[in-house]
Amino acid sequence: MKKTGAEIVWECLTREGVEVVFGYPGGANMPLYDAMLSYPVHHVLVRHEQGGAHMADGYARASGKVGVAMATSGPGATNLVTGIATAMMDSVPVVFITGQVAAHLIGGDAFQEVDVTGITLPITKHNYLVTRADEIAETIREAFYIARSGRPGPVLIDICKNAQVESCEFVYPDEVKLPGYQPVMHSPRNLMEDAVKLIEKAHKPVILCGHGVIMSKAEEALMQFAVKTQTPVASTLLGLGAFPASNELSLGMMGMHGEVHTNLAIQNSDLILAFGMRFDDRVTGTLKTYAPRAKKIHIEIDPSEMHKNVAVDVPLVGDLKTVLTDLIPMVDEYDHEEWKQEINNWKAEADKRSIMNWVDDGKLYVAHLVADIWKATGGGAIVATDVGQHQMWTAQYYQLEKPNRWLTSGGAGTMGFGLPASIGAWFAAKDQEIWAVVGDGGFQMTAAELTTAVQEGANIKVAIMNNNFLGMVRQWQEFFFEKRYSAVDMLTPDFIKLADAHGVPARRVTSPDEVNEAIEWARKTKGPVVLEFKVEREDGVYPMVPAGAALDQMMQRPVKAG
Amino acid sequence: MNYTFIALVENRPGVLNRVASLFRRRNFNIESLAVGRTEDPEVSRMTVVVDCPNGEMDAHKIEANLYKLVNVIDVQDVTHQPSVTRDLALIKVMVGPERRAEVNGLAEIFRARIVDVAADSVIVEITGTEDKIEGMIELLRPLGIVEMVRTGQVSMTRGVNDGVRRVPGVNGSRYDDVSELAEMTP
Ligand SMILES: Cc1ncc(C[n+]2csc(CCOP(=O)(O)OP(=O)(O)O)c2C)c(N)n1
Numbered sequence: 204m205k206k207t208g209a210e211i212v213w214e215c216l217t218r219e220g221v222e223v224v225f226g227y228p229g230g231a232n233m234p235l236y237d238a239m240l241s242y243p244v245h246h247v248l249v250r251h252e253q254g255g256a257h258m259a260d261g262y263a264r265a266s267g268k269v270g271v272a273m274a275t276s277g278p279g280a281t282n283l284v285t286g287i288a289t290a291m292m293d294s295v296p297v298v299f300i301t302g303q304v305a306a307h308l309i310g311g312d313a314f315q316e317v318d319v320t321g322i323t324l325p326i327t328k329h330n331y332l333v334t335r336a337d338e339i340a341e342t343i344r345e346a347f348y349i350a351r352s353g354r355p356g357p358v359l360i361d362i363c364k365n366a367q368v369e370s371c372e373f374v375y376p377d378e379v380k381l382p383g384y385q386p387v388m389h390s391p392r393n394l395m396e397d398a399v400k401l402i403e404k405a406h407k408p409v410i411l412c413g414h415g416v417i418m419s420k421a422e423e424a425l426m427q428f429a430v431k432t433q434t435p436v437a438s439t440l441l442g443l444g445a446f447p448a449s450n451e452l453s454l455g456m457m458g459m460h461g462e463v464h465t466n467l468a469i470q471n472s473d474l475i476l477a478f479g480m481r482f483d484d485r486v487t488g489t490l491k492t493y494a495p496r497a498k499k500i501h502i503e504i505d506p507s508e509m510h511k512n513v514a515v516d517v518p519l520v521g522d523l524k525t526v527l528t529d530l531i532p533m534v535d536e537y538d539h540e541e542w543k544q545e546i547n548n549w550k551a552e553a554d555k556r557s558i559m560n561w562v563d564d565g566k567l568y569v570a571h572l573v574a575d576i577w578k579a580t581g582g583g584a585i586v587a588t589d590v591g592q593h594q595m596w597t598a599q600y601y602q603l604e605k606p607n608r609w610l611t612s613g614g615a616g617t618m619g620f621g622l623p624a625s626i627g628a629w630f631a632a633k634d635q636e637i638w639a640v641v642g643d644g645g646f647q648m649t650a651a652e653l654t655t656a657v658q659e660g661a662n663i664k665v666a667i668m669n670n671n672f673l674g675m676v677r678q679w680q681e682f683f684f685e686k687r688y689s690a691v692d693m694l695t696p697d698f699i700k701l702a703d704a705h706g707v708p709a710r711r712v713t714s715p716d717e718v719n720e721a722i723e724w725a726r727k728t729k730g731p732v733v734l735e736f737k738v739e740r741e742d743g744v745y746p747m748v749p750a751g752a753a754l755d756q757m758m759q760r761p762v763k764a765g
Numbered sequence: 766m767n768y769t770f771i772a773l774v775e776n777r778p779g780v781l782n783r784v785a786s787l788f789r790r791r792n793f794n795i796e797s798l799a800v801g802r803t804e805d806p807e808v809s810r811m812t813v814v815v816d817c818p819n820g821e822m823d824a825h826k827i828e829a830n831l832y833k834l835v836n837v838i839d840v841q842d843v844t845h846q847p848s849v850t851r852d853l854a855l856i857k858v859m860v861g862p863e864r865r866a867e868v869n870g871l872a873e874i875f876r877a878r879i880v881d882v883a884a885d886s887v888i889v890e891i892t893g894t895e896d897k898i899e900g901m902i903e904l905l906r907p908l909g910i911v912e913m914v915r916t917g918q919v920s921m922t923r924g925v926n927d928g929v930r931r932v933p934g935v936n937g938s939r940y941d942d943v944s945e946l947a948e949m950t951p
Binding site for chain 2: 383
């Protein structure tokens with residue numbers, strides 16, 4: 204059956220199970236938009252392509268499926284770049300489809316011609332330039348396979364306009380032919396035996412749970428392994444939700460703003476089991492003194508992560524779920540009572556400084572607000588954040604029980620991610636409660652997507668934590684630049700009027716006694732809602748491991764006077 | 766220290782760019798890079814010589830990252846393997862007829878050839894290892910080298926390759942019985 208390239212694109216997308224795409228039309232993808240009308244795919248018209256990229260990313264994180272975002276050539280495609288890099292750093296499967304000028308014009312600086320495959324080469328798992336209609340089907344098949352298999356990641360397909368218009372015979376290939384792309388699933392037996400020997404000898408083991416646990420859908424296996432060996436589980440920022448926070452083995456978040464007892468457990472451990480994580484500098488502190496007495500077992504699908512930052516004793520390359528499932532019957536049961544007690548003692552000591560013990564002083568603190576939202580939602584909402592202080596407080600106090608509910612830009616740290624990511628997530632989970640906790644700075648970067656939320660009727664609740672500061676930068680200036688505040692004091696628009704102009708119900712909250720009522724009101728109100736919380740301006744995120752310091756050199760929250 | 770890698774890559778547009786970009790992105794310096802066709806028209810072959818200040822650690826990193834490129838089919842680190850290595854240089858030397866014999870003599874010692882003679886210059890062609898070519902260049906330099914071009918190093922291991930796809934961290938130097946581990950699950 205003969206079809207145009209544009210039709211073939213949609214034939215392929217529907218065969219890949221795509222139900223929603225986030226995009227923006229323009230000259231170089233108009234044939235795609237024309238053909239789209241005949242296919243049962245919902246298109247979300249975004250307000251800026253970056254928003255579309257983050258929506259597709261949020262959709263992918265919340266659904267565990269591949270997200271799709273589209274843009275036209277030139278500026279449309281370059282507007283995607285931040286979103287592509289964000290997905291790349293966090294290994295999120297998104298397929299980006301951009302229009303490109305006609306093949307015969309390439310290289311001639313035609314109108315809206317930009318070398319998109321060149322620009323995105325280092326920030327995609329793989330990318331393609333398609334110049335003929337008959338390449339489209341095979342390319343899309345490959346792109347989806349590459350995006351979701353192995354270590355997932357973004358794949359970009361740049362399709363020339365002539366390829367969209369020309370016709371050819373359409374056959375969807377049954378299989379992909381990629382001789383050089385063979386993700387390893389199982390780890391070799393002899394290496395697993397080496398791992399078992401280390402586990403046998405350990406008295407102070409810790410599991411480091413990363414995003415890979417969620418990506419590989421290994422939560423069940425992780426639970427079985429942790430319970431069988433009674434090994435405490437610390438989580439990276441992106442690993443949160445993979446292991447229930449309420450479980451007695453859960454240590455919560457590690458790293459720069461990780462919990463005291465968690466970082467102490469890592470530094471004092473004699474065995475680290477790193478599952479689907481990559482020893483990012485934000486979780487290790489200085490490598491010179493990182494977990495000095497610990498043997499290290501690393502299970503990870505990407506061989507290039509082995510020994511990249513931390514040299515390990517047993518590298519197990521493979522799919523985490525598969526390797527763990529192989530490993531569980533090989534390990535014995537342990538109880539590690541003493542070790543768990545030691546950690547609990549650290550925790551009890553650190554908890555004395557917790558902001559949760561503070562009595563009401565009439566001010567709003569983000570940590571308290573997040574805990575209030577957590578209580579109101581029963582800990583079951585999907586939560587998206589921007590980047591900054593509010594992100595860390597949300598990570599610390601929105602205690603997650605389940606995976607695919609935590610949408611935050613970890614590796615790239617992209618401000619402006621929260622609002623669009625929450626909108627994308629809504630398309631993946633329309634029956635779930637969805638909150639975007641954002642800073643006043645980050646919110647302003649992608650606030651235009653509020654209209655998108657209204658147009659789509661996305662049922663999302665936006666909590667703007669307004670400290671009138673670029674809070675995290677301010678905190679660093681306070682700690683490390685002698686409080687010389689430079690370019691962090693930020694005027695914000697009247698967020699209530701701004702929401703109002705978008706047709707979004709909104710409330711401003713200025714004192715603690717209004718909080719619960721406002722949260723309940725937001726939850727009850729259908730469609731997008733904005734809550735602006737006027738929070739304490741100069742609160743700091745604690746504990747904090749200063750960049751480049753040892754993981755156990757934490758600045759702790761000062762004990763509050765009075 | 767310099768490490769030598771042989772990469773077999775799919776013969777598709779842009780693959781060279783992907784490889785070059787990887788070295789730039791991961792902050793490695795390419796000492797030499799030679800690309801050409803192979804016996805299979807769908808496969809090209811690259812020999813890449815890279816400076817690895819951290820030795821084996823860097824070599825592992827490079828190998829693993831090359832494998833991450835979707836179009837890279839196979840990578841071998843041949844630095845410590847018995848292999849044949851060649852580089853070809855064309856060297857134009859400024860000599861009039863009176864000193865041609867001198868160049869000729871040197872060329873003979875190095876098994877090089879004079880491939881072009883002009884009124885005031887000759888072109889010497891030399892094939893061999895890095896060291897040999899460097900040696901010849903040093904001796905020709907006082908005579909006046911005006912132009913030079915080198916192909917970059919190409920390498921091939923001796924004997925028949927075992928055909929095992931090596932995945933760093935899985936069957937690197939220590940473990941080698943895992944050829945069935947790679948699994949395709951589209
Ligand atoms: C796109 C982008 N630009 C700059 C930064 C650097 N940065 C990190 S946190 C931060 C401050 C964020 O302020 P705000 O959104 O108000 O959140 P808060 O820290 O106050 O909670 C900045 C500027 C970034 N992460 N992303």
